Amino acid sequence: MAKDTGRDKVWSYAMQRAINDAEYGDHEIKLKYVRNNIVNPPSDRTIRDVLNTMAQQGWLQKEKPQSRTWRAGEALQYVELEELPGPQTADVNALWE
Numbered sequence: 001m002a003k004d005t006g007r008d009k010v011w012s013y014a015m016q017r018a019i020n021d022a023e024y025g026d027h028e029i030k031l032k033y034v035r036n037n038i039v040n041p042p043s044d045r046t047i048r049d050v051l052n053t054m055a056q057q058g059w060l061q062k063e064k065p066q067s068r069t070w071r072a073g074e075a076l077q078y079v080e081l082e083e084l085p086g087p088q089t090a091d092v093n094a095l096w097e
Contacts, residue, residue, distance in 0.1 A: 006039045007050050009042070009077075010041070010051070011050055014060060014070070015059065018071070018073070021072040029051065031048060031068050031070065035047060048068075055070060057073075060072065060074040066096050
């Protein structure tokens with residue numbers, strides 16, 4: 001059975017926001033949004049590390065190098081968003097209760 005770690009929660013929430021951003025725009029991802037929208041969130045350092053890793057891999061992008069705001073990255077343009085199961089409509093908190 002898989003463990004649902006704090007990093008997993010951050011990744012799932014960020015992907016949900018990024019998919020909505022890619023489809024509809026105006027869904028920036030800020031550290032405080034992640035912290036306030038996840039049940040039992042990990043530390044801010046872990047949240048930043050996950051978001052920066054996602055940016056490094058192209059799933060997210062930072063608005064500015066020192067910014068604490070991320071948006072959908074270029075990698076999402078290659079994903080057929082309408083065919084993805086769940087994340088674009090899922091309540092991410094329900095996944096972790």
